Amino acid sequence: MTTPVLEISGVSKRFGALLANDGISLTLSRGEIIALLGENGAGKTTLMNILFGHYTPDSGTVMVDGKELPPGSPLAAIRAGVGMVHQHFSLAPNLTVLENVTTGTEPLWRLRAQRSKARIRLMEISRRFGLKVNPEARLGDLSVGEQQRVEILKALYNDARILVLDEPTAVLTQVESEQLFATLKEMAALGLSIIFISHKLDELMSAADRIIVLRGGRHVAERRPAETSKAELAELMVGRTVKRPVREPHTPGSVVLEANSVTVTTGGVDRLKSIDFSLHEGEVLGIIGVSGNGQSTLAGLLSGTVPISSGSLILYGHPVDSGFSVSDAVNAGIGRIPEDRNKEGVIGEMAIWENAILERLSSFSRRGLVDRRAGMALAVRIIEQFDVRGGTPGTRTRLLSGGNMQKLILGRNLVNRPRILLAAQPSRGLDEGAVAAVHERILEARRAGTAVLLISEDLDEVMALADRIQAIAGGRLSPPIPAEEADTRKIGLMMAGSWSGEAEHAV
Amino acid sequence: MRFERREHRPLALVITAPLIAIGAALAISGLLIAIAGAPVLEAYWLILKGAYGSRLSATETLTRATPLMLTGLAAAVAFRARLWNIGAEGQLYVGAITVAAASSLLFGSLHAAIQIPLLLVLGATAGMVFLLVPLWLRLRFAVDEVVTTLLMNFIAVLLVSMLIDTVLKDPTAFGWPQSQAVTNEGTLPKLLSRSRLHAGLLIAIVLAFVVHFIQSRTIFGLQSRAAGLNPVAAGFAGVPLGRTLVIVAAISGGLAGLAGAIEVMGVKGYVTTDLSPGYGYSGIVIAMLANLHPLGVILASLFIATMFVGVDGMSRVLGVPSYIADVTVALSLLTMLVALFFTQYRIRR
Numbered sequence: 001m002t003t004p005v006l007e008i009s010g011v012s013k014r015f016g017a018l019l020a021n022d023g024i025s026l027t028l029s030r031g032e033i034i035a036l037l038g039e040n041g042a043g044k045t046t047l048m049n050i051l052f053g054h055y056t057p058d059s060g061t062v063m064v065d066g067k068e069l070p071p072g073s074p075l076a077a078i079r080a081g082v083g084m085v086h087q088h089f090s091l092a093p094n095l096t097v098l099e100n101v102t103t104g105t106e107p108l109w110r111l112r113a114q115r116s117k118a119r120i121r122l123m124e125i126s127r128r129f130g131l132k133v134n135p136e137a138r139l140g141d142l143s144v145g146e147q148q149r150v151e152i153l154k155a156l157y158n159d160a161r162i163l164v165l166d167e168p169t170a171v172l173t174q175v176e177s178e179q180l181f182a183t184l185k186e187m188a189a190l191g192l193s194i195i196f197i198s199h200k201l202d203e204l205m206s207a208a209d210r211i212i213v214l215r216g217g218r219h220v221a222e223r224r225p226a227e228t229s230k231a232e233l234a235e236l237m238v239g240r241t242v243k244r245p246v247r248e249p250h251t252p253g254s255v256v257l258e259a260n261s262v263t264v265t266t267g268g269v270d271r272l273k274s275i276d277f278s279l280h281e282g283e284v285l286g287i288i289g290v291s292g293n294g295q296s297t298l299a300g301l302l303s304g305t306v307p308i309s310s311g312s313l314i315l316y317g318h319p320v321d322s323g324f325s326v327s328d329a330v331n332a333g334i335g336r337i338p339e340d341r342n343k344e345g346v347i348g349e350m351a352i353w354e355n356a357i358l359e360r361l362s363s364f365s366r367r368g369l370v371d372r373r374a375g376m377a378l379a380v381r382i383i384e385q386f387d388v389r390g391g392t393p394g395t396r397t398r399l400l401s402g403g404n405m406q407k408l409i410l411g412r413n414l415v416n417r418p419r420i421l422l423a424a425q426p427s428r429g430l431d432e433g434a435v436a437a438v439h440e441r442i443l444e445a446r447r448a449g450t451a452v453l454l455i456s457e458d459l460d461e462v463m464a465l466a467d468r469i470q471a472i473a474g475g476r477l478s479p480p481i482p483a484e485e486a487d488t489r490k491i492g493l494m495m496a497g498s499w500s501g502e503a504e505h506a507v
Numbered sequence: 508m509r510f511e512r513r514e515h516r517p518l519a520l521v522i523t524a525p526l527i528a529i530g531a532a533l534a535i536s537g538l539l540i541a542i543a544g545a546p547v548l549e550a551y552w553l554i555l556k557g558a559y560g561s562r563l564s565a566t567e568t569l570t571r572a573t574p575l576m577l578t579g580l581a582a583a584v585a586f587r588a589r590l591w592n593i594g595a596e597g598q599l600y601v602g603a604i605t606v607a608a609a610s611s612l613l614f615g616s617l618h619a620a621i622q623i624p625l626l627l628v629l630g631a632t633a634g635m636v637f638l639l640v641p642l643w644l645r646l647r648f649a650v651d652e653v654v655t656t657l658l659m660n661f662i663a664v665l666l667v668s669m670l671i672d673t674v675l676k677d678p679t680a681f682g683w684p685q686s687q688a689v690t691n692e693g694t695l696p697k698l699l700s701r702s703r704l705h706a707g708l709l710i711a712i713v714l715a716f717v718v719h720f721i722q723s724r725t726i727f728g729l730q731s732r733a734a735g736l737n738p739v740a741a742g743f744a745g746v747p748l749g750r751t752l753v754i755v756a757a758i759s760g761g762l763a764g765l766a767g768a769i770e771v772m773g774v775k776g777y778v779t780t781d782l783s784p785g786y787g788y789s790g791i792v793i794a795m796l797a798n799l800h801p802l803g804v805i806l807a808s809l810f811i812a813t814m815f816v817g818v819d820g821m822s823r824v825l826g827v828p829s830y831i832a833d834v835t836v837a838l839s840l841l842t843m844l845v846a847l848f849f850t851q852y853r854i855r856r
Contacts, residue, residue, distance in 0.1 A: 305743060326745035336743075344743040349736045358733060358744040365726045399515075 004067055005030050005193045006051075006082075006162055011060030013046055023060070028162065033184060033194045034198075035208035037201075037237055039431035043217040044197045048164050052084045053077040060317060064162065083160025084260055085151045087167045093140030097133050101154045125156050129187050145176035152183075152395055163187070165196040169203060170429060173290040174459065174492070181207040199237065199431055201230040215239055238433050245440045247483075253281030256420055256451045257302075262311035264297050271297035274311065275477035277470060279420065281374025284442065284452040285480070288459065289495055291425075294475040295455050296339065299424040302453065303336045304329035316419075317390040330359050332420075335413030335445075339424035339455070341402065345409045348398030353379035355397050356412045371452025382411035385439065410441050421445050424455040434475040439465060459491060473497035510852040517850070524846040525796050525803070529810060531659035531846075532839035536831055545825040553585030553743055554832075558813040564820075566702035570774060572812035574599070574783070575712040577766035578790025579797065579804040580718055581634075585759035586721065587737040589797050590752055594641065594656030595763035596787025597663030598634035600778075602764030603771045604667045605633035607686040619692045626693050627710075627768055634764015635757045639665065642756040646749050660787065677777060686778040695773040698802050705773035712805060714762065719757075719801040731755050762846045763787060784815075792840040798847065811836055 004027040013021040021043045028034055038045045049055045051062055053260075056072035063069070064080040091100045102118045122135055131149050148168065155163055165184075169177040181203060184194055188209075198204055204211050205225045213221040213236045221236045257279040264272040272294050274365060279285050289295060300306030301313070304326040313320040315332060329336065338344035346355045357364045357375040364371045379393035386407045390400050397405065408428065413421065423442060427435040442465055446452055455472075456462050462469055468480040470496035478499040481490070493499070534682040537547040558568045578595040585592035606626045614622050641655035671677075671686040694706040722728040734751045742748050766786060771778055789811055796810065797803030818832035 072776055123727045303743065304745075326743065330745060338743055343737075343739050345740060347733055347737040350733065354729065354733075358729075358741070358746070361726050361729065361745075369724050370726055370729055 004028055005065060006195075007063040007066075008047070008051065009061055011050055011062070012056045012062075013043075013050060013055060013057050015288045017428060019217050021050070021057070024214070024217075024219045025060075026212055026219065026222075028193050028195060030193055031188050031191050032209050033188050033196070033207060034210045034212060035204045036195060036197045036212050036214060037199060037204055037233060038201065038214035039237055039433065040403065040429075042214040042237075044214055045166060046217075047214070048084070048166060048195070048197065051077065051164065052082060055357065065286075078160075079187055081159055081161035083152075083155025083158060083163050084390060085148065085155060085163065085165045085168060087170060089147055089151050091139055091147060091150060091154075091369060095139055096135065097137050097139060097142075097150050097153075098135035100139050100150055100159050101135075122153065122157060125153060129156060129190065130183055143176075145173070145179070148180070152466045161192060162327075163192055163194045165194070167197050167199075169198065169200060173457070177203060179230070191309055201233055203232060204233065213237055234432055237431075240304075244436050244464060245443055247284070247443055247446075247467070250282055250446065250467075252283035252467065255280055255312070256316055257453075258314040260312045260314065262301070262313055264301060265309040266297070266306065271306075271475055272301070272477075275475075275476060277480070279451045279453055281419075281451050282446055282449045283467040284446050284454050284465045286462035286469045286483075287453065287455045287472050287477070288462045288491060289455075289457060289472035291370050291457050293472050295424065295472060297475075298472070299336075299339060299422060299455055302334060302337070302420075302422045303330065326359075327362075333416075333418045335414060335416070335418030335421040335450075337406075337409055337421070337423045337426050339428065341405050343410060346397045346405055348396065350397060351394050352383070352391050352397050352400070352408060353393035355408065356382055356393075359412065360416075360499065378412075378415070382408060382415055385415065386411035386441070401434075403430045406430060406434065406438060407441075410438065414441060414445055417448065418445075418450055421450050421452045422455075423452060425457065426454070427456075427458065435461075459488065462491075469494075471495045471497075471499065510854060513851055513853055514601055520850050521798065521834040524850050525798065525807065525843060528796065528843035529839050531842040535838050535842075536835040540827055540831060543831075545827045545829045548614045550821050550825055550827060550831075553821035554814065554817035556817070558817030560820075563702065564816065566699060566704040568809070568812045568816045569708055570703045570705070571816050572709045572808045573711050573773070573792055574770045574786045575707075575789055575808035575811055576708075576715060576804055577608045577762050577769065578786045579620050579793030579808050580711075580715055580790075580801055581759045581762035581766070582790045582794035583797060583799045583801060583804055584718060584722075584762065585755060586794055588731040588752060589738070590642070590735075590753040590755050590759065591653045592638060592656050592756070592759050592763075593653055593791065594659050594663075594787070595640060595759075595766070595790045596783060596785065597656070597660035597764035598760050599639045599767035599770070599783055599787050600635045600660075600663040600667045601633040601767070602630035603767030603778045603782055604670055604675070604686065605764075606693070606768040606771050607689055610689040610772075611675075611687035615690055616691060616692050619694075622690075622693045623695065623772070625852075626772060627739040627765060628688070630768025630771075631761035634762070634767070635760040637764070638756045638760030639753070642752060646752065664780055671778060671780070675778075684779065688777040689772055693772060694776065695769065703774055704809060705767035705769075707773040709832060710765075710769060714765075715801045715805050718758070718762075721805075722801065727751070727754060763790070766790075789836065792836055792843075795843050795847075796838055810839075 009025045011021050011024045022048055032132060039046045050057045053072055053074040053076060061068050069080055098119055101122055120134055126133055126397050131153055133153060139150060168180060172180060188194055206350055208225060212219060213224045215237060223418040255278050259275055259277050261271060261274045261276060263270060263274050299305055301308060305325050306320055353375045356379045364375050371382050376393045388404050389405045390404050427438045442452055454465055463486060468482055469486050470480045471478040473495060476499055478494045508657045540550045541548045557564060559565045577602060578599060582592060606629060607630050610626055641652045641659060644650040644655055645652045672684045675686045677685050677687045677834055695707055698704045698706060730746045730751050733746050734748050738748055770782060792808040793804055796807035814832040814835055818829045822829040
């Protein structure tokens with residue numbers, strides 16, 4: 001091997017009491033794809049931010065092409081050919097693709113942007129790397145996968161030779177992810193070097209040349225896919241053996257919730273089109289689908305935040321009226337896990353105990369005053385029973401990690417033994433250990449007789465938890481199939497909107 | 508240089524932030540005083556003396572602080588729930604004119620024990636109604652209340668200007684545009700003889716504690732804070748967002764209306780279009796200096812009142828224009844915003 005393109009040696013970074021990176025070293029060769037694997041908080045993002053000059057390391061150096069990068073200078077990193085594709089894109093939705101790509105590259109003193117030149121250059125790069133885009137499309141009109149492509153193009157436009165992708169597939173569908181990795185492999189074959197961060201074991205095994213495992217800020221292992229297994233990687237990442245719980249057979253009870261030809265129209269658009277499902281006690285009904293196909297509306301419908309337009313929703317044998325509100329849902333014993341923890345689930349600036357009681361304030365009211373003591377007691381109970389780590393009842397909720405925040409939300413819903421649990425994308429963005437914990441809680445609720453409606457885009461999750469599966473596509477819901485009959489291909493077709501007898505409605 | 512979000516907001520920093528901000532504002536205006544050719548320390552000493560040097564000046568400062576406390580509370584309550592009420596000035600004027608009209612035209616010599624509470628309630632109600640209009644526009648049509656409340660200030664002042672030149676005009680005022688006066692029975696009792704200090708100060712202080720209690724202990728307080736911090740999550744948890752905002756607006760507008768009512772009933776007796784030297788706008792500065800804390804509002808309004816009352820004497824002695832008080836107050840808002848930023852972020856190199 002020739003000299004490495006990138007060499008990070010002995011990088012350490014401390015934030016207060018937390019040692020985020022502890023003497024991490026790695027090398028990257030030309031044309032190589034390496035994956036950084038680690039749980040949330042393992043130090044992956046910190047390391048990449050040091051590489052990109054966002055953070056200054058306390059010690060250690062970053063060398064590109066044998067030359068040391070000045071620490072703390074993103075500009076120097078860009079000039080040296082480091083390009084970063086962030087998890088949350090840094091693009092402007094109101095500009096076109098071309099404008100987004102050229103933003104920041106135009107000299108300031110020129111009156112007119114050199115559009116045609118830039119356009120030619122962009123198309124050239126797009127062709128060379130097989131990243132198809134329409135330069136005149138407005139970014140906001142593109143799908144998430146296309147937006148990511150633009151983000152990558154932007155890095156390439158800046159002559160990136162080392163491309164860093166921070167959890168690139170977190171926002172993508174299965175198909176889009178596969179496309180992305182195919183593109184990345186082609187790009188590597190053309191001489192680019194790529195680092196991607198992930199904690200999805202499947203994609204690491206298939207896409208990376210080398211996998212570097214970080215844990216607690218340390219470089220704990222390095223493996224080639226051929227010489228390791230998913231089980232070993234999971235263990236290396238978590239530091240102990242993690243097993244996702246498995247669903248044991250269980251006879252479901254009576255129907256608690258039924259939807260008959262339910263349609264929901266908001267802003268003149270049919271978000272849900274005449275959907276049917278029935279949910280039984282003690283079962284998990286999995287709703288699988290690529291996000292953006294009506295899941296948010298379905299969750300909102302059962303949460304009491306979205307009103308029904310036509311059809312009927314029958315809860316415990318009685319039709320739900322059109323004014324079904326959040327408090328109706330809570331009072332009817334529906335536990336709700338929203339799809340976005342930070343936006344809907346908790347109020348970060350409020351204390352854990354305040355978030356614990358927020359849904360049931362009337363039960364914590366003494367003549368209009370907040371019963372703080374009872375709220376604290378509940379928070380303590382949730383923290384103990386649901387193993388919420390990293391805070392006391394008085395801690396601001398923002399300081400919890402994603403997994404612990406999710407445990408808090410699970411706790412505040414499950415502590416009251418709900419009859420129905422609505423779980424929307426319950427393990428999105430969580431690390432392996434937290435996913436196992438969330439799954440265990442959902443199965444535990446199922447054992448206790450709770451009817452669980454699981455909305456997820458994670459195929460493994462649905463296959464592992466659900467007794468029956470329905471796919472959601474374009475606002476329509478497929479008929480249910482038993483989990484035993486489900487396989488990847490069948491579900492893939494269902495998610496694409498084609499299911500037997502209904503194929504003509506496919507989107 | 509980069510800014511990094513702090514994990515914890517150090518309590519000591521949160522408490523000292525307003526002091527640091529005021530110190531910085533004083534330092535910067537000190538430069539201006541020096542440019543004006545006056546000794547800086549002496550200037551500040553004279554401001555302090557002008558504000559508290561005699562019985563008269565001290566009572567004047569407290570009198571001046573009274574409406575400021577109420578408009579400061581009005582802003583603090585609204586801002587906490589992310590209701591951007593910039594209209595305290597207008598609400599103050601409608602509160603004031605309502606009180607003057609009701610006392611002079613309706614109540615006359617109705618006994619003070621009945622008239623005063625009635626007037627206070629009416630003044631507060633007028634302020635409430637005046638804020639509920641922009642709130643309704645926001646809830647119904649999503650119109651930004653920053654714009655509407657701000658513009659309604661001008662509507663209020665022009666309305667008052669029209670009324671005191673027509674139906675409410677005082678015939679004994681030698682043609683000056685001023686309203687008929689609040690009757691003796693509608694006038695707030697004095698706290699000290701031979702001063703303008705009146706019972707309104709006590710009302711304002713008590714209300715600060717009441718607001719503090721509501722915000723920190725009641726279900727409504729928790730809901731309004733939740734609605735302000737994250738409306739989506741609050742709505743998801745079942746907090747009635749519209750209702751919460753309506754109540755917040757009623758409290759905020761009511762407090763500002765009360766400021767006008769009390770100023771008329773306690774100090775001026777009648778309404779003119781220069782009743783308020785920007786009390787409503789100063790309330791915004793006070794709310795920020797207090798970090799939106801109701802008890803902090805008491806102290807912040809004292810600071811602002813000190814500057815405004817004390818500056819005149821200093822100006823007479825040293826010849827520094829009294830506008831320096833406005834400059835200092837405006838600067839303190841800016842420095843406070845910077846200080847607040849640094850309670851949440853730190854500098855990293």
